[in-house]
Amino acid sequence: MYKNEPIFLQPTLHERIWGGQKLKTDYGYPIPSDHTGEAWVISAHPHGPSIIANGELKGKTLLDAWNEHGELFNKKAGEDEEYPLLVKILDANDDLSVQVHPNDDFARSVEGVPYGKTECWYILSAEENAELVLGHHAKTRKEFEKMVDAGEWDKLLRRVNVKTGDFVYVPSGTIHAIGKGIVILETQQSSDITYRVYDYDRTDANGNKRELHLERSKQVTNVPHIDAKVEQTVETFGDLTEKKLVEEQYFTVYHWNLNGKTKRNCHHDFLQVSVVEGKAVLTIGDKTFELKKGMHFILPNSINEYELKGQAEFIVSHV
Structure with a gap:
């Protein structure tokens, strides 16, 4: 099975309030609407597993392959761990919410899921002067919580300019947000836990604001923020x-x-x-x-x- 073949995958597409049409215009995916934000392109996560497009397992999901044919991934016999990684392409037609993700220990003990979420972004394209949120300016946890409670977002959030071809590493506990006009390929742990910190007071089609998760965010955010060093x-x-x-x-x-x-x-x-x-x-x-x-x-x-x-x-x- 797949001895001399790659396993080709079809993405699962997700509509988002901030999404656009670039997943169709730039990558040819059959998007469900003009607000399509995410293509989960290599995914065995139950919230959006990729479909296998070739070979004996054609039509099954990557999750099926992981569970039923672990030898394809050198999965040890008897291991019940979940597929470890998730790859997405995101089209930020508008600013994403400011968010933070927990580490493995918090994810397991509080959310009952196997993985927290450390991620990284390769900038596939970025409009001129595009920027993202990466970290914050608070020096102590007390200062951080005070600024969050007061909604001092312009003072708190650290903004960084990016261009096509840049790379950003985002360990769990890092406050972050992808900005308008950026398309990224994201490689991450296979986790779908997001704690939303700030959403620009946006409302959906029914006039409702999206839920925030401030208490959990305060618990998991790294304070002070220190840029992760990567050796390339x-x-x-x-x-x-x-x-x-x-x-x-x-x-x-x-x-x-x-x-x-x-x-x-x-x-x-x-x-x-x-x-x-x-x-x-x-x-x-x-x-x-x-x-x-x-x-x-x-x-x-x-x-x-x-x-x-x-x-x-x-x-x-x-x-």
Whole structure:
């Protein structure tokens, strides 16, 4: 099963109050409305598992594959852990709410779910002067809580300008928000816990404000905010330039720039691959697969060697 084949995945699409149409115009996805904010492109999360598009498991979900065919991911026999990672593309046609996510310990003890949420963003596109919220200016927890209670958001929130190709690492406990005009590829722990801190007093179609989670936010926010340091390295493999964006406890993420041909060996339990620009051909044994922007796949544990040929950019990750 999938011995010489990648597992291609179809995204699950989610409408959001801040979403737009770029998931259709830029990536060709069949969006459900003009306010589509998220494509869960590599997901085994029960809130939106990706559908397998090829092979013996075609039509099943990645969650099914993880539960029923753990050997594809080098999952140890008898292990009941959940699929560890989730990859999304987000189209911020408007500002996202300011939010924070808990760590594993808090998620398990308070929410009863296996994973907290550490995440990272590769900026696929950003309008001029686009910015996001990353962290806050409070020096002590008392000061932080006082500013939240008083709604002193302009004073509290730390804003950062970003451009296409930037990378942002967002550990759990970091106050953050993606700003208007930004499209990102997000690699994260497989978690859907979000504590909303501030939502610009927006209302939905029925005039209702979205729920805030201030008490939980106060409990899990890192104070003071300290920017996470990431060490990035660059290596070349044939005509492929690999930039390691982050390597830490939950995931390692790379940007690959292919300008010709490369042969690679797979040393990981499984490899998650997203084509974010261009076209390429993937060769495994005697099989070839056409790749283009907006495609996402997993190289399962059975694949040792593969070849890529073309002009393309990829975001790649593994545990």
